Amino acid sequence: MSYTVDFKNVSATGLESSPHVEALAGLRANEARYFKNKYDHDFTVLPAAEAAEVVDWVHAILLKERDLVIGSRPLEATALEVDGIRWAYVFYESGLSINVLYTLEDGGQRAVGFKLSDGMDVPEELATAGFKFARQKSKLAGTIRGSYFVIKGEYDVVATTAA
Numbered sequence: 819m820s821y822t823v824d825f826k827n828v829s830a831t832g833l834e835s836s837p838h839v840e841a842l843a844g845l846r847a848n849e850a851r852y853f854k855n856k857y858d859h860d861f862t863v864l865p866a867a868e869a870a871e872v873v874d875w876v877h878a879i880l881l882k883e884r885d886l887v888i889g890s891r892p893l894e895a896t897a898l899e900v901d902g903i904r905w906a907y908v909f910y911e912s913g914l915s916i917n918v919l920y921t922l923e924d925g926g927q928r929a930v931g932f933k934l935s936d937g938m939d940v941p942e943e944l945a946t947a948g949f950k951f952a953r954q955k956s957k958l959a960g961t962i963r964g965s966y967f968v969i970k971g972e973y974d975v976v977a978t979t980a981a
Contacts, residue, residue, distance in 0.1 A: 819868075820979070821894075823850035823861045828958060832865060832894050838913035841935035844959035845915050846894075849907065851958065857900040864979050866908070869895035875976035876908050876918055879930060883969060886943055890914055897979045902926070904975045913938035920975060928969035936960030 821831055825847040830839045833846070850861035866873050872895040880886040890912035897906040903926075906918040913935030921927045932944060934951060936959060944965070951963035 820862050820864050823847055823863060825851035825854065825861075825958060832863065833909065835891075836893065836911050836913055836935075838935040838938050841937055841960055842909060842913045842915070844956065845913075845933055845935050845962060846909055848956045848958045848962065849915070849917075853898075853900070859898065859900050861896070861898075862979070863894040863896045863907070863909070866892035866895050869897070869979050872897045872906050872976050872979060873908055875973070876906050876916055876930075879918060879969060879971075879973055880916075882971060883930070884947060884967065886947060888914070888916070889941065889943055895979070897976045899978050904978075906976055912941060914941055918969075920969070920973070922975065929966050930969060931964060931966040934963040936962065 828847045830843040890910040904920045915933040949965040
């Protein structure tokens with residue numbers, strides 16, 4: 819069942835099993851606000867089991883690009899397309915959020931972003947891979963720590979999960 823994220827009334831729906839539930843809900847709401855303000859697009863997520871293709875696509879890119887395997891359980895995921903960019907998001911029980919920005923036009927930007935919910939430790943798989951995290955303040959999510967890497971390979975894009 820899909821859930822349209824409301825960034826005005828932050829809800830933890832679908833994220834209840836996370837030890838950082840409120841911070842992760844704020845992080846998810848922060849992403850929803852970004853897409854609404856920048857693209858006038860409603861940010862809709864699905865339970866990870868219903869968006870397995872999205873989760874598998876993100877995990878395949880992590881594995882092929884950086885030999886990374888995320889140890890936490892995915893809770894929710896989404897894939898959307900705006901302005902010629904395919905975006906995929908996976909929200910994890912640990913409080914981690916991973917997004918893939920994949921410009922469809924050849925030569926466009928392609929990157930994987932990691933965001934850590936306020937209060938969570940850097941996951942071991944990211945710490946041992948040498949990722950450094952910058953801090954950003956958010957009214958919805960508190961302090962967000964983020965990092966990224968540029969995608970070098972070519973990947974078939976995953977289908978969108980919602981309109």
